[in-house]
Amino acid sequence: MSREAEIRNALETAFEVQELEIMNESSRHAGHGGDDGSGESHFAVRLRxxxxxxxxxxxxxxAVHKALGAELVAAIHALALDLG
Structure with missing residues (x-):
């Protein structure tokens, strides 16, 4: 399962989601610190x-970090959150 799918599954399980947008921004950070070469290291999440x-x-x-769990949070280098 991709990290994006893991994020979606965790958030949809933990919250009554009205809006959820997950953007994989890893390609914008290729070669920078934290880029592990997986293409799944940098994400932005908009959750309502x-x-x-x-x-x-x-x-x-x-609350979002708890829903994602320590293992998934540790696997992501950058996670930008827009929450409401």
Whole structure:
């Protein structure tokens, strides 16, 4: 399973997703630090879920990291989050 699919599965399982967009930005970072050559090292996620609405920005990020799990988060060099 691709990392993008793992991200999607984890977030759709953890949240009542209203909007989810996952962009693999790894190609924009080829040859830079953190590029592991897999083509799956840099992602941007836009997620809208009612559970996130009342949380602070930091709490939203923590909730997403918890949903993804430590192993997946560690496998991704960069994860930009747009949450609401």
């Amino acid at each position: 879920a009612p559970e996130l609405g009342p949380l602070s920005r930091v709490a939203r990020h923590r």
